[in-house]
Amino acid sequence: MTAAQRRTDDQAGDGEFPFTTADFRAIADLLYAASGIHLADAKATLVYSRIAKRVRKLRLDSFRAYCDLLRSDPDHPEHAAMLSALTTNVTRFFREPHHFEHMTTDLLPSLIAKARAGGRVRMWSAGCSAGHEPYSMAMTLLDAFPEAARHDIRILATDIDPLVVDHARRGIYNDGDVEPIAAGLRSKFMTRVEGGNWKVTPALTEILSFGTINLMEDWPMRGKFDAIFCRNVAIYFDEPTQTRLFTRFADRLTPEGRLYIGHSERSLIPQLVSAGLTIYRLKASS
Ligand SMILES: C[S@@+](CC[C@H](N)C(=O)[O-])C[C@H]1O[C@@H](n2cnc3c(N)ncnc32)[C@H](O)[C@@H]1O
Structure with a gap:
């Protein structure tokens, strides 16, 4: 039965x-x-x-x-x-914190240098749910590079579910939501609003854009990404679908780019090699 x-x-x-x-x-x-x-x-x-x-x-x-x-x-x-x-939209700020530590220590120094030299830097939260992930990325970036908005450095946040994308765009969260945000970052990037909630500051929204994108369909963006966060999304797909998705992500990474995936996900495609715990980079071409 x-x-x-x-x-x-x-x-x-x-x-x-x-x-x-x-x-x-x-x-x-x-x-x-x-x-x-x-x-x-x-x-x-x-x-x-x-x-x-x-x-x-x-x-x-x-x-x-x-x-x-x-x-x-x-x-x-x-x-x-x-x-x-x-769809399962469970998420939280600074979920899997080692990814944000890795961003700060390993990824951002070269991306900030690239942006300061006039380069284009793009990051993508693919399967962003209600926004906790892309705002965590944006806080991490702005903490390291407060003048980011004056350079060509942006974060795209997308999800298949328009309801969670609307929530992400509104950027309003309750006390329980904001708890995992370190006090220093919370006071810099969240303000109290009516009803006892918190709203993200314009500094965050200035470097972010939101959209509804189904990862199974064509992606409207043309350029490559220096970081792709697609965490706790592929876990819901079967293996052939995961392989197709990771192959498409590999095609969209810059040579120095990083793919961050969820704690129970693995990439088995040969184009991607490990660059840390559930972090991947492109295999160097020989
Ligand atoms: C569990 S949440 C993960 C949110 C966030 N990445 C995190 O790790 O906290 C999974 C998200 O993937 C989205 N999703 C599922 N299938 C998708 C698809 N085909 N295209 C885009 N997003 C999808 C769901 O709508 C949901 O918001």
Whole structure:
């Protein structure tokens, strides 16, 4: 018996909507085609709880009706809502702090020199969720290079989910969110706003731009990146999808660039070699 079937049985007495293995597969297939995210059978309970809210909101009476709606109209706005409901957006400021220490000690000295010499420096937070990651990158950069905005040095932050990109653009966070930010950086880069929340300062937004980009599709940016942070994103993809993504990242790195990935992710492509814990650089061409 699969997890989805078990879930159906669990739901038999008290479940609000019938949910079959076929419904689970239909939703998993739609999500995979749209985002590359692979849902194992064990995620059936999660799919039920997140999508039941959508079924209720649309006043449908079953998951079957929900799947039929999505399959019958590829342009239906519910496709975006389903994606938002099923993506995992967990994030925090200065998550995996060794990456930001590496940025300060190993990466930024040469990038700052390049920018001061008139060069172009680009960094990308790919799968930025609600902005904690790109703002952590921007704080690290500005702490080392306060005059960054006067040079051609910028950070791009993108995610497939427009709802989290909107949050990132607003840049408003609560006390719990800002806790991991060192006091010195918090007082420099976050200000108190109404309702007891915190807002990022214009110094950060000046060097950042946000957008909605699906990593599975064509990327509109043309140039290369000196740093790509794509952390805790590829973990949701199957191996062939991860390999394709890392190959595309390798094509987009400058010769001195670095790729930072999540603690449980690995790149197995020959073009990338280790440059630290879950940090990669291009293999030197012989
Ligand atoms: C767990 S969060 C990681 C956020 C941040 N990078 C971090 O490590 O804290 C994963 C993010 O990847 C995004 N994502 C998933 N599939 C994607 C895709 N195909 N293209 C772009 N972003 C994607 C999700 O929307 C989500 O915000």
